[in-house]
Each structure stands twice: as structure tokens, then as C-alpha cells.
Amino acid sequence: MPSMDFFIRPATAKTSADWIRFQNADISVRIARRITRTVVRGGEGDDLSR
Secondary structure, X not given: OOOEEEEEOOOOOOOXXXXXXXXXXXXXXXXXXXXXXXXXXXXXXXEOOO
């Protein structure tokens, strides 16, 4: 991806002037989700319903 300008808005932003600009940035994003398992004692395996 060629360098581009990216903008992010802080959670406390009130106006468009509060946005932060990254000029000529090469940004890649990786999103992963972690699953937590709960082992129920006396049961047959994991209880994934929680």
C-alpha cells in the first residue's frame, strides 16, 4: 500500500479539530480474538457457554 494520510479520533474528542493526523504513513492492522475456556469440575469437558 502506498503511503497515505491516516486520521484517528481520540475518545475525548469534541470537534473535528481534535483528530490526530499521521502523514505519509504505512499502517497495517492485525486483529485477533482470544477465547477463554472455563473447565467445569465434575462435568464432561469444558463449559463454553459462559
